[in-house]
Amino acid sequence: MGQQEKVATSLAGAVSEEISASLAPVDAQLERLYPGDPGTRQPVHTVYVPGDAFAADTIRSWGDRALAALDEHAPDAASFAAVLGLADELAEPVYARVRAKLEREPVEDLRVDFEDGYGPRPDAEEDATAARAARLIAEAYENGTAAPYMGIRMKCMEAAVRDRGIRTLDVFLTGLIEAGGLPEGLVLTLPKVTYPEQVGAFVRLLEAFEKVHGLDAGRLGFEIQIETSQSILATDGTATVARMIQAAEGRATGLHYGTFDYSACLGVSAAYQASDHPAADHAKAVMQVAAAGTGVRVCDGSTNVLPVGPTAKVHDAWRLHYGLTRRALSRAYYQGWDMHPGHIPTRYAAVFAFYREGFEQAAGRLARYAGHVGGDVMDEPATAKALSGYLLRGLDCGALDIAEVARLTGLTRLDLEGFAAPRRGDLTASAQ
Template identity: 40%
Template sequence: MPDDDHHPPGLTPKPVHVFYGGAHLYTPETPRKLARLARQALDTHAPDPAAFAEAFALGPDALERASRARDAVRRKLDASPIEDHRIDFEDGFGVRTDAEEDEAAEHAGRAIAETRRAAPADADAPRLGIRIRACHARTRARALRTLERCITALVRAADAPPPPGFVVTLPKVRTPSEVATLADELDRLDRDLAIPAPPGGDAPAIAIELLIETPPALARPGAIDAWIRAARGRARSLHLGPYDLLAALRVPGDEADLHHPFCDAARLAMLAEAAEHRLDVIDGPTKALPVGPGRPAIHQGWRRHAHDIRRSRSLGLHAGWDLHPNQLVSRHAANWLLADAAFDDAARRLRGFFQQAARASRVGERFDDASSAQTLITTVARALWCGARTEDAIEQAVGLPARTILTQPFEHIARTATPPSDPA
């Protein structure tokens, strides 16, 4: 869920992306294979700080920063390059016979069970989920059949509920009834397969993601809100489907871009509803992939991907889709570079906010900038999550322990903690 005044970001990183791949391609080896390909791309096309600086347009005078960034990206690619993985039974799967899709759904369920069995307590294991077909009249039966076969195979193979954070993505939503149909089917599967709610919460084990990619999202006031409510507590996030949205709005293909004005309008609508319902908002993919031939083409693709990530961040979206293993390099590079660039100013301002809040508390006044302070805390958290700063570096910069800053509400810290002194 998004961070706000009353919910500190915590120490556990939030996914910065969702990696999409066709269901016919997924095996328990897929995450490791994708990680290997991403490392190969980094080592081949940015083998040293100079090449990395060139790839991300850092300039020849930024070699020290490029070295730190490249080292951090390499560590990330070694440890946990994929943070959230979606097994796709829609566009990435294509047109199949019923028999082929039945087999793929059951295979995916067993593969998910095996993936989690190999690392049941691994905090770095990616979240997992599936995208089904739309719940329109023409594809509804097929979508629900795929869902049932995949979840049933998963639960039986694992002899356990779906893994933590498991989600079903519903594409091309047009009406609340489509979302309600999916929620009804998940309720039935919970009963039939005895899937319990996760401990410590009221939310069901299987969440729903809504793909915002049809004109009603923009044309009908309250449409997105109605879709969220139709999920009956299962909605976890809103995802932008930019290219289907633009096609539906008759934007020519050569003008279809992730940051087309129609996409920005959809983002603003999504962000407003997500803030109301405390959901995450996930951006769509960069269309131009970082593929060859040759290093210049790879670098151009990385720069375009990083540019899109920066622009999404400027609108308040901190995660997006990735479609190719080479994009794992630019995803984590852009994430590190943005967090590194934002940290010093955020930490300085946050230290000042804690000092001001402590003074206000001593004289019985209320500090009115708690929301701004909480936003800065989230900026600091992102630097920790991506490895741009350590907990010790955060404490030195802000003047309070990182665990205190990131796990307690700002106003509570201001009332109870010893305020930071001015930096030496």
């Protein structure tokens, strides 16, 4: 043992107490506004189906059509890998997992659309369609055929369609209540939001429904769809989307980028409206920064290039979709839209390849961090959080198995969740 050091201080304890008291409001605000990621599963995609097209077999039909597309245009791992440029070592595991996913859980998140994909209809027709959607979704959760997440996209809160959107939501939610209650995987999407006041009005609407049915306050959350330039930048130069998150009063679960409405709003020509356009990158970067730490997740948009027609055309569309999905994943947009059954093979191929190709390195780094073993990279708690989050997302979607993760990390899922959601103080103290 070396010489014991003499520890001396100059400040009285009252100084620290005074500073803590002065910062107490800030501490409370940090906890309220930036609670961190909720730690729940985030679906890798959202599938939008027009209200009149939604049926009891929609999810299974999408899976079967996706499998048929593989059978016709990429019947084995080698041909699929050649189309997408997958590394040899990934070809078999990715292809096998894609097919298994399409058979087991082809859709992770489904939204029955009553907005652009449905359009204006007679009131009686939309009422009946909304009631039917509620019945079918309730039945799907009851018989085990539901996607992990399901819900509707209503019409927006603008004056021309506001009453219709409110009524459709009321019919749908009331139908679910009467069918046995709100499912855990229920998700609502509010489109074309321009002002924070529209978000606040939607909160009041949900509060009223909860009160009528005796639901817990805050039971109903919703996604905010970003489709206008004003939702990113207000006239005073502030980031409107940040104010929207605050206006949601803790109910916002996601920010969904609307590729084509947003692009058109900025005057982007139809041929160049895509999720990798500079205008899209700017919007999503603002969304990402505004949502960071709030528990609100960012979702990328979609491509309107459909994988249909002759094989060469399907392959071109697959390469485009795969590339856009991989690009989004590298930018931490872990969810996107899929508009056609032919898109989901490449959605899962991109997601699975993303997690499998980085799996061993991430697992090794986290294992060394957890075991306090040195290596060629010095990781901190924030990086351990990112590494464990990466592995958890890979597990949730089926890209990884818990046995292989445990083998390389020596950690359980509970351990991973602990690293993925450290307390704020743990991150701050260890970084000093």
